Structures are given as structure tokens and as C-alpha cells.
Amino acid sequence: MNFWSFISNPDRWIRGHIRRGVKQALLGDVIAEYKGERGEHKASKAADKALAGHNAISMCDVYLPWPDGRTAQIDQIIIADSGIYVLEVKNYKGWIFGNERNQYWTQVLTTGIRGESIKNRLYNPIKQNETHISCIRRNIRDYTVPIHSVIVFSNESEFKDVTYYSPDVYVVYQSRLKSTLRDIDNQYKGILSDEDIERISAKLTMAASSTDKSNHVQKVHASQDIRREREARGVCPRCGADLVVRTAKSGPNAGSKFLGCSRYPECRYTRNIE
Template sequence: MNMTSIFEQLFAAYWWLIPALLAISFLKTSFMKGVIGELQVNLAAKFLLDKSKYTLFKNVTLPTEDGTTQIDHVIVSRDGVFVIETKNMKGWIFGSENQKTWTQKIYRHTSKFQNPLHQNYKHTQTLQAALNIEPSTIFSIVVFVGDSTFKTVMPDNVVYAGGYIRYIKNKTQSVFTESEVKDICAQISTGRLKPSLKTHRDHVKHVKTLVAEKQRPIEVKPVLKNAANTCPKCGEAMVLRTAKRGDNQGKQFWGCSGYPKCREVRPAL
């Protein structure tokens, strides 16, 4: 039996492995992780929230001054407008409300990601301005799905998949009338960009442009020394300072920026 026949028999027996491996690889992409995470949130809302009280909007893309912003989910009820950011992640999660970046740790691998509360802040601000509603009537929620574990104390509005339903149901004080709820839903429906593959692609392109601009090195231009404001002793720039003690306490003077190597001073005019 030649090698060609062996390969043909192996392919005939195990051809299904090729599409299976491709499917597994596709499911592991960040795009599919996001889709799966959002699907879990959708299903929870569908089966655990009363449709007569809560209206769910998925993938709401809104225009902004510098492009677009995309919200995973918006839920509208008489008890408020809930803006939901979904994160499908695994491993240990470390973070606090005010930190710029949070940390994901999987075994020995550590990576940083943007604080999702900060990310969702732009979403809530954009939606609040578009709807012209009070800040106290709109709520930001970050939902983690997947096999992740919080290793630091998280704010009440950062929850696991099932927790966001409890968070919403705990808001029992009506802030809108039925008429206002209908009006808000109508504004979202008409103000959002049409949900489509093109809308999503354009938004992703906009986000990539913003990321690239943030990562671009800042050009540092040399500071030209002013000959009239340089130290006559060493040539370094003179800095305006305020005396903290002595007879001249509280008075300003020019001191050499090379201090303490150079102690040249001159009175401020």
C-alpha cells in the first residue's frame, strides 16, 4: 500500500476533524466570545424579566461627536434605563471602581484590560444626552460571563451573569410614567443606527482608529531656552519659586532649575 492510499484512507476516516477544529478556533475568537456572552445576557432577560415591564434593546449603536459608540444591551422600564456592558472572560479578575485598567490572571499569564465601568460611562453619558433624562434615572451595569472569578471586592453594579437580573429587579422605585417609557423606547428605536453588519464593521473600524491614536508615541518638541531667563552661572532655565521661610517668606523669586547643584537666585520683578 502506497503513501497516497494511506492518506486517502486517513482523510476518509477523519475528514470531520478539519471542520471541527475550524469551528473550535472560530468559537475562541474575541468576536464569538462577545456574541456568546451577549447571548447569555439576552436569554436571561428573555426568561427572567417580565416583557410587559421591561423592554430589551440589543447592540445599540449611537452616533457621537467623534464617531459612534456601541452598547451591548439597553433595558428600559418604569424603574429606570439600564445600560449593560458584557465581558466574556475567564481566570481571576482584579480591579476597583476607580482604577484605569483591571487585571486578568490565567495561571501564570497576566494581562490588562480597560476598566469596563469607565468604558460603560461613555455609553451611559451618550444615551442620557440623547434621551434628555436625569442622571439618577440611568444605571450602568457590567456583566461578567464565562469562567471568571472576582478576586477583589467589586461595586454592586459589577456582577456575574445571573446577578444583573437581581440588580435590575432591586430597583423598585418608579422614575418614569408608562407614557415616558414608550417615548424613551421610541427615541432609542429611531435614534440608533440601523443594526447591520456594515454598522458593526464601521464601529469596529472607528474603535481601532481610536486605539491606534492612543498608542501613537507623543512627539516631544525640544524646549528652547529663553536667554533672558537662564541662569547666569550655569545656563540652566530659571524657575519661579516662593520662599517658604525666613524674612522673605511668601515672596516669589527666580531660582536655578539645577538646584541643589546650582544655588543661583534672582528677585522676581
């Protein structure tokens, strides 16, 4: 089982993605290859190398259906012999405060202006990933496999007070992702056979193909209820993705901070910071 060689360099991919600030680009090369197998996208050379000869299967930016028609957007799923890894990537800078039991976590950013800081509320990513995991379990029904919840924060963030209790939940910096995955892999090795991995991946692929990604992203006119619920959760009211703090690069407000959708440029929602 070559899970480890497959995953040996996630840091680099994720760092590249963080630099561009585009959440969907996470392990973009790998998913391009994955989709390429189904003839949907051109396979990239980088991905050929990453996946060649390995049995772990990685799916990025996966949209899975709930029975009620909603869709869960999952940054990355890796199916390996040590179980299913569900990654939620948080592209945040600044200080992070959060407790597993709280509904919201807090990001504190210094503005560089007279030591002032901005507080931003984010929906508890552990709860968010729990929902993703329930959705995965629902879609692979007859398999009871360990599912590892891995929340990855940017190296530019700093955990000030981040507390969690559940087994099989990990909140890590990108720079620790590799060693964290390696530890989990050592602990759970050999739980799934190659056949299991294939079957689970087939189920998830089939489920994902039943959702319409573009429809999900472009549903700009979400119902008022959905918008309100998203506003309350502190995520993008248009598409439900995370909001991130950005700095205006040009125009009359150059240099000022605002909240923008992490799916930019796919979603162009922005809002002033109060």
C-alpha cells in the first residue's frame, strides 16, 4: 500500500493553493488527473506522477448530495487503507481562537493601523467537517470505516486558543499536515483492502456525479431563508463557502480590508467589514 508515497507532498500543493488564495485549487493537479480518468478533464503531468502506481484515491472539491437536495462541498477526500481522510482547508491569517463545543471561532487580524485589529467570525470548522463526514457516511452506507477529520489552517495563522476533544479530529497547520497524516496512517494501517478503496471511491464518485457543481456555485439567488441562515453562520450567503478577509488592491478604497468569498473568482460576493 503506497498511501504514504502518494501523500508525501501535500504541504507543497496546499501552500501553492493558499498563495493563490483559491480554495478550489487545492490539490488541483490531482483532481485534474482523477477527473481525467473519467475523461472530463485533461490529466496533468504532475498528477500522473503523484498517482501513478498508488492505491490511495484522492478526490478534491467534491460535492456530495444530502437526501433533502442540499449539497456538501468537501475540500478533499482521500481514501486509503488506513481509512477515509476528510480535509477542510482554512485559508486564514492571523490569530485563531476556537473551541470544539462553540458554534463559532474567531479570527483576529491586526490592521497595521495604530495596532487596531479586526475580528472575524467563522463557523466552527470541526462542526463543519462533522457535517461533511455525516454526508460521506450517508453516501457509503454499508461501510463502517474510520473517517479522520483533518482541519488544515494556513501557516500564516496562529492558534491562540484552539481546543478540541474528539478522537480522530485534528486541527493542524499546513506545515504539520504531512506528519499528522503519517501518524494517522501508522495507527490505522490495513483497515481497508484495495477492493474496499475502489468500492468506496466508486460510491462517492457516483454520488458526486449526481450533483451539479456549477449549479451549486452559481445559485446566486438562493432563497431568503438560505441566505439568512448563511449570514448567521458567517459564510458566503450566495454559495455557502467560507468568507476570507481581503485587502482592496486598487480603486478609491485601496488598502482597506473587506470580506470576500473564498471561491473568488467563481463567486464574487463581497461585504464591508463593520
